[in-house]
Amino acid sequence: MKLTRTEIIAIGIPIAAVISIFWAFSGGIIGGQDHNHDDYNANLYNFVTPTDYKGQTRTYYIAADEVKWNFAPTGINEITGKPLADDDTAKVYTENEKDRIGSVYLKCIYQEYTDDTFSTQKPRTDKWQHLGILGPVIHAEVGDTIKVLFKNNCRIPASMHAHGVLYDKASEGAVYNDGVLNSDKLGESISKGGNYTYFWQVPERADPGPHDPSSIVWMYHSHVDEVSDSYAGLVGPIIITRHGEANPDGTPNGVDQEFVTMFSIFDESRSPYFDYNIQTFTQDPSSVNKDDPDFGESNLKHSINGYIFGNLPGLVMKANTHVRWYVVGMGTETDLHTPHWHGETLLMDGMRTDMAELLPMSMKVLDMYPDNVGTWLYHCHVNDHILAGMQSMFTVTP
Numbered sequence: 001m002k003l004t005r006t007e008i009i010a011i012g013i014p015i016a017a018v019i020s021i022f023w024a025f026s027g028g029i030i031g032g033q034d035h036n037h038d039d040y041n042a043n044l045y046n047f048v049t050p051t052d053y054k055g056q057t058r059t060y061y062i063a064a065d066e067v068k069w070n071f072a073p074t075g076i077n078e079i080t081g082k083p084l085a086d087d088d089t090a091k092v093y094t095e096n097e098k099d100r101i102g103s104v105y106l107k108c109i110y111q112e113y114t115d116d117t118f119s120t121q122k123p124r125t126d127k128w129q130h131l132g133i134l135g136p137v138i139h140a141e142v143g144d145t146i147k148v149l150f151k152n153n154c155r156i157p158a159s160m161h162a163h164g165v166l167y168d169k170a171s172e173g174a175v176y177n178d179g180v181l182n183s184d185k186l187g188e189s190i191s192k193g194g195n196y197t198y199f200w201q202v203p204e205r206a207d208p209g210p211h212d213p214s215s216i217v218w219m220y221h222s223h224v225d226e227v228s229d230s231y232a233g234l235v236g237p238i239i240i241t242r243h244g245e246a247n248p249d250g251t252p253n254g255v256d257q258e259f260v261t262m263f264s265i266f267d268e269s270r271s272p273y274f275d276y277n278i279q280t281f282t283q284d285p286s287s288v289n290k291d292d293p294d295f296g297e298s299n300l301k302h303s304i305n306g307y308i309f310g311n312l313p314g315l316v317m318k319a320n321t322h323v324r325w326y327v328v329g330m331g332t333e334t335d336l337h338t339p340h341w342h343g344e345t346l347l348m349d350g351m352r353t354d355m356a357e358l359l360p361m362s363m364k365v366l367d368m369y370p371d372n373v374g375t376w377l378y379h380c381h382v383n384d385h386i387l388a389g390m391q392s393m394f395t396v397t398p
């Protein structure tokens, strides 16, 4: 029988409708082979319903502090082994001169304290030394509440705005014209010396999705003047572990070590401390020409966690263990980064790779089972960024 086009459509529509209805009533499972789809539906469901999990409240004491940050504290281009002063390319970004700031800048960063007196800094353990300029990791499990007692010790107003977790206007930590009374969103901007307590819920919609590993990364950052706040250095990570897969401290069980690395070009000419840094750190502030493009380039710090030219410490792990890498981006249209690990391979989204792709505020998770002992390069693969020092190394011990 030969059907006309109209007849084919007329028959096809009811058949498609019947298949769709059957699909919907069967929960998307035909022949029981599609487990992922089931998880996926459960996850969408949980997006719109409150979680039943009764978690705990995890309390963090975090201050915004002014620090003199050195992007290259060893004074050496660790990738070539040459002193920075003898390296014509590295010198562009690190040399302190009459009209150059060098490698040390005043910045405002998040630091962790032991209690709400903010008198004693919580020491960073060896395994988190690599965080560098990043704020402390906030770990939580689905069902928990994150409570952050925040104090601003910086001269600029600051806040804490979190990605992914659930907050109301009081804990959004962002300034914009949303029609909400200022008295109902006091967390939007904390001035110098001020305190604020943020509450962030961790429902299932903040947890690892069906294709994610057992934990994922979200970022927090200041959002009073979002651009200059982040260039000041106010940024840090949150790691959320799936319900039932967390250790008591919120870290994912079965993962031996976690690393968080942020690829970002800190444009110091857009930091709120730019003029202060010129006045304080150049040898002759009056000789500085802010419009000189070479001066502009000298203030672009192509960093991994605030370190350039291989100065990032602490990326050390044992062979044949489960290592989880959280890689994130921050910045502007030049911040397209492609982290590349030498010597090992990783899994991302269930696919094998030794590369990741980052855009500003991208947040990716990769699992590594290092089997190749040695010290290996870990760098952004964008050529311009390689030359500007967005390089590091990691070490796999036996």
Ligand SMILES: [Cu+2]
Residues within 6 Å of the ligand: 263, 336, 337, 338, 380, 381, 382, 385, 390
């Ligand atoms: Cu890059």
